[in-house]
Amino acid sequence: MIKKLSACTSILIGKKATIDGTIIIGRNEDAKAAWPKRVEIHPRDSMERLFISKETKLTLQLPAHSAQYMATPEWTDKDGLFEEDGINEYDVAMSATESAYTNELVLGYDPLVENGLNEEAMITVVLPYVKTAREGVARLGQLIAEHGTGETNGVLFADNDEAWYFETGGGHYWVAQRIPDDAYAVVGNQLAIQEVDFNDPDNFMFHPGIQVFVSEHHLNPHEEGFNFREIFGTHDRADAIYSTPRVWYGHQLFSKSKAQAEQPEDQDLPFLMQPDRKLSILDAQRYLASHYQGTPFDPVGRGSQEEKHRYRPISLAKTQESHLLQMNRGGANIHWLALGVAAQSVYVPFFAGIDDVPAPYKRGKLPAQRNSAYWIYKEAGVLVDSHYHDFLPDLQAVQKELNVNAVKMVAQTDAHLKELKTATERANYLTRQSINFATDALNAYRDLSLSLLTKMTDYSPLNFKTDENL
Incomplete structure (x- = not known):
């Protein structure tokens, strides 16, 4: 299916790291250069009670009440809805998903599930039924633990108080980390969460059996700690060319003083960073619309032919849409949407709670x-x-x-x-x-x-x- 080739780039910014105190989460949805997206607004209580995935055939009985929300589904539902992003009437924002990979050792003990909950259905079965970001994390985690998933993904949540990044590993296991208020994260197709503190429920949520699973199967390469990226993720040459350069570029844009020693192919770039200055919604837009400007790696820059095509850029022809969900605003929250390639499109502000476009x-x-x-x-x-x-x-x-x-x-x-x-x-x-x-x-x-x-x-x-x- 087309989405099996999808690969995105994400950004999350805490409220003390932004210039106006807002919380920002967003992502480029990348799959195919000519694969249309559209906007749909679901009224309150308009969802069918029985959900059947066209991709995996997963069948779920959904709650009776559904919240109003806006989403950006595919032009065809032949292989599923892929609603991708939205804000519901309770001011919960969700973006799903950031594609990633689980290593073979973990998959040997917890294989991906053919008829599980995948990207195409996550927004549809989670966002209409939660009233906080934490509830979103808990609902998605419970569904994946029970039904499994056929993909490794990262999912973004936010409300008017906090932002969370949720990652799956294997067929059933997951962790989620709260983005500190004074920090940001940029993610590019690799598992990103590092050390998990199981005694800090304010900042971490997780599958209740994940520690036992890792211990029983001897999956932790370190004597101490629990680094989710190291245990569940991949660290091969493809990651160094495809994924880490996009994280490196975000750090160069926002935290140059702290990231001077970083290199594009570093495999241990930190998940969380403090910016050198407070960031605006336009900074977030410029990151998702960027392609290594100011470096030899810009595909339309002045580097050599080898340099210009060395790394996968953030904004590229295969972007279907790019979105930023801006929460904790003094006025209404905003779903910023750029249809098509972010570098060549423009972010249009759609206010949360609208009933038409x-x-x-x-x-x-x-x-x-x-x-x-x-x-x-x-x-x-x-x-x-x-x-x-x-x-x-x-x-x-x-x-x-x-x-x-x-x-x-x-x-x-x-x-x-x-x-x-x-x-x-x-x-x-x-x-x-x-x-x-x-x-x-x-x-x-x-x-x-x-x-x-x-x-x-x-x-x-x-x-x-x-x-x-x-």
């Missing part, structure tokens, strides 16, 4: 559609790709203007929101604000594509320099 954001099919938001953003990116360095300034100008306008719109919305007295007034206002900005962003990208198309007409290989006197 513009029609183009609900569409997305194959072959390409001109009335689909996914394809509108993709079209502009493909046109930029045709003459990248010539057209990049045009793209960046549109992105900059939309980013400035987004910050302005969010500030204005927060201010006006305080004047509204009822929940209905707030929801209606937030919906209008989200729809208006999302529509403006689409129109800006439509205009960009037409501008680039006009410029491209003179790049034809059939062109000829004509003497004006003829």
